[in-house]
Amino acid sequence: MASPRQRAARARYIQYAVLVAVVVAAAFLMDWAQIQRAFFNIEVARDMFPRVLTIALKNTVIYTACAFAFGLALGVVLALMRLSSVGPYRWIATGIIEFFRGVPALVVFLAIGTGVPTAFPGREIPGDVLGQVTVALGLVGGAYMAETIRAGIQAVPKGQLEAARSLGMSHGRAMVSVVIPQAFRIILPPLTNELILLTKDSSLVYVLGVYLETQELTKFGRETMNTTSSLTALVVVGFCYLLITIPLAIIVRRMEHRAERAR
Amino acid sequence: MTTEIRPDRGAAAIDVRDLHKQFGDNEVLKGIDFHIDNGQVVCVIGPSGSGKSTLLRCVNMLETPTKGQIFVEGEEITDPDADVDRLRSRIGMVFQQFNLFPHMTVLRNLCIAQEKVKGRSRAEAVEVARRNLAKVGLAERESAYPAHLSGGQQQRVAIARSLSMDPDMMLFDEPTSALDPELVGDVLAVMKDLASEGMTMMVVTHEIGFAREVGDKLVFMDDGVIVEEGDPRQVLANPQHERTQAFLSKVL
Numbered sequence: 001m002a003s004p005r006q007r008a009a010r011a012r013y014i015q016y017a018v019l020v021a022v023v024v025a026a027a028f029l030m031d032w033a034q035i036q037r038a039f040f041n042i043e044v045a046r047d048m049f050p051r052v053l054t055i056a057l058k059n060t061v062i063y064t065a066c067a068f069a070f071g072l073a074l075g076v077v078l079a080l081m082r083l084s085s086v087g088p089y090r091w092i093a094t095g096i097i098e099f100f101r102g103v104p105a106l107v108v109f110l111a112i113g114t115g116v117p118t119a120f121p122g123r124e125i126p127g128d129v130l131g132q133v134t135v136a137l138g139l140v141g142g143a144y145m146a147e148t149i150r151a152g153i154q155a156v157p158k159g160q161l162e163a164a165r166s167l168g169m170s171h172g173r174a175m176v177s178v179v180i181p182q183a184f185r186i187i188l189p190p191l192t193n194e195l196i197l198l199t200k201d202s203s204l205v206y207v208l209g210v211y212l213e214t215q216e217l218t219k220f221g222r223e224t225m226n227t228t229s230s231l232t233a234l235v236v237v238g239f240c241y242l243l244i245t246i247p248l249a250i251i252v253r254r255m256e257h258r259a260e261r262a263r
Numbered sequence: 264m265t266t267e268i269r270p271d272r273g274a275a276a277i278d279v280r281d282l283h284k285q286f287g288d289n290e291v292l293k294g295i296d297f298h299i300d301n302g303q304v305v306c307v308i309g310p311s312g313s314g315k316s317t318l319l320r321c322v323n324m325l326e327t328p329t330k331g332q333i334f335v336e337g338e339e340i341t342d343p344d345a346d347v348d349r350l351r352s353r354i355g356m357v358f359q360q361f362n363l364f365p366h367m368t369v370l371r372n373l374c375i376a377q378e379k380v381k382g383r384s385r386a387e388a389v390e391v392a393r394r395n396l397a398k399v400g401l402a403e404r405e406s407a408y409p410a411h412l413s414g415g416q417q418q419r420v421a422i423a424r425s426l427s428m429d430p431d432m433m434l435f436d437e438p439t440s441a442l443d444p445e446l447v448g449d450v451l452a453v454m455k456d457l458a459s460e461g462m463t464m465m466v467v468t469h470e471i472g473f474a475r476e477v478g479d480k481l482v483f484m485d486d487g488v489i490v491e492e493g494d495p496r497q498v499l500a501n502p503q504h505e506r507t508q509a510f511l512s513k514v515l
């Protein structure tokens with residue numbers, strides 16, 4: 001009988017062997033020249049600059065930031081409503097949260113983009129595409145963030161609110177000055193994760209009908225792909241997303257690590 | 264800034280009448296009557312679960328009584344129309360777990376309610392805060408965060424935070440129970456100073472020595488009622504009630 005350590009070593013060798021086999025097979029079986037032409041065409045990539053940065057990346061960042069800000073404000077309001085002692089507030093908030101968490105983001109975009117103008121002719125959400133994306137994406141993000149924020153508020157020890165109230169602060173003042181700031185520290189990692197999700201969901205803006213100046217990364221990539229018949233555009237665009245999301249992911253990991261140590 | 268309503272000098276600092284508190288089916292306070300005069304130090308002792316904290320928390324309405332009345336300097340805080348926030352700002356409260364605001368420096372902990380509740384300017388608040396920090400012996404720690412202080416220091420900051428609101432009276436809920444034994448003395452010393460300055464104090468405590476030395480009145484509670492009350496030295500030396508005797512024989 002092999003000892004546990006010998007068995008663990010053997011399992012590790014097998015894993016390495018499988019990995020090497022897959023890499024070798026890929027190297028022989030794939031048509032590398034074709035892959036390079038399709039995905040890494042330098043000319044196509046070069047032609048995408050600087051617009052991929054000055055228009056597409058910029059718009060993605062702006063759409064996401066505005067939607068996140070709107071969603072955060074909405075999330076705080078919904079979270080406070082969920083925690084309210086007034087029944088109807090709780091029911092309304094629960095309804096809104098469950099609705100926008102349960103419905104695909106694409107459907108919300110369609111409703112905002114075509115539903116609102118049809119339902120309220122002559123009236124539209126101000127701010128053109130940016131306004132619409134802020135509301136649509138903000139509603140979806142806000143619904144998710146509301147539950148996170150509520151959990152954060154509930155994670156603040158009860159004694160904090162009591163101490164604030166015993167000093168004569170009103171409930172609202174105590175929430176604003178004492179409880180909510182502490183709740184946000186607790187939920188900073190999940191909120192940043194939500195920001196990453198919103199960054200990717202901002203690609204849904206295409207259903208709102210965008211023109212050149214309002215294109216964000218995904219739309220811009222698809223347009224470029226159509227005109228150049230090269231998948232290189234997608235590689236460039238994907239890389240641009242990573243430029244946003246990877247630093248955010250690193251920040252989240254750092255914060256989680258620090259919270260772990262502080263415990 | 265609102266005009267200060269001067270306490271009615273004739274009225275008791277705290278006057279509790281037929282106080283009942285129920286949590287669900289569990290009746291925790293079963294008819295409490297007692298009062299504290301201005302400048303008095305009243306210590307409350309009794310076994311765990313007897314309702315001491317609940318009584319203290321009812322006095323500043325952190326718990327809403329099920330029945331009965333509580334008057335603070337003649338004003339009924341249990342009145343549904345009472346301005347509870349304003350009354351609370353005149354009643355300092357010190358908790359077993361300190362409950363400092365961890366996201367603020369010590370100085371900010373002391374200033375925030377002065378500014379937001381009393382409407383003091385930043386400069387005025389800082390001046391008051393520094394005076395009270397010096398009083399509890401922590402003048403040099405004003406820019407520290409609570410997490411960097413020992414338990415004893417945190418509790419002294421908490422006392423200074425309450426004092427910065429210029430309260431007419433202070434409530435203490437087992438202020439030294441969460442402290443390492445060697446840190447208890449500093450906190451008790453601050454409380455003794457306060458008592459000698461004439462602060463009205465209601466202190467739930469297990470520190471029998473403090474009750475004997477500093478207290479003007481000792482209240483023994485058991486099972487939601489006041490079993491015995493009186494001069495601390497007399498009650499401790501010569502408890503009248505069987506339940507008091509049983510409790511004291513365990514803690515003394």
Ligand SMILES: Nc1ncnc2c1ncn2[C@@H]1O[C@H](COP(=O)(O)OP(=O)(O)O)[C@@H](O)[C@H]1O
Nearest residue numbers: 286289291309310311312313314315316317318
């Ligand atoms: N918020 C609450 N909800 C339900 N029961 C409570 C609550 N607070 C206190 N109690 C109960 O009331 C009783 C008295 O508690 P407490 O006043 O904390 O006693 P003491 O401070 O004398 O130890 C205990 O049985 C406790 O379980």
Ligand SMILES: [Mg+2]
Nearest residue numbers: 315316317437
């Ligand atoms: Mg207690």
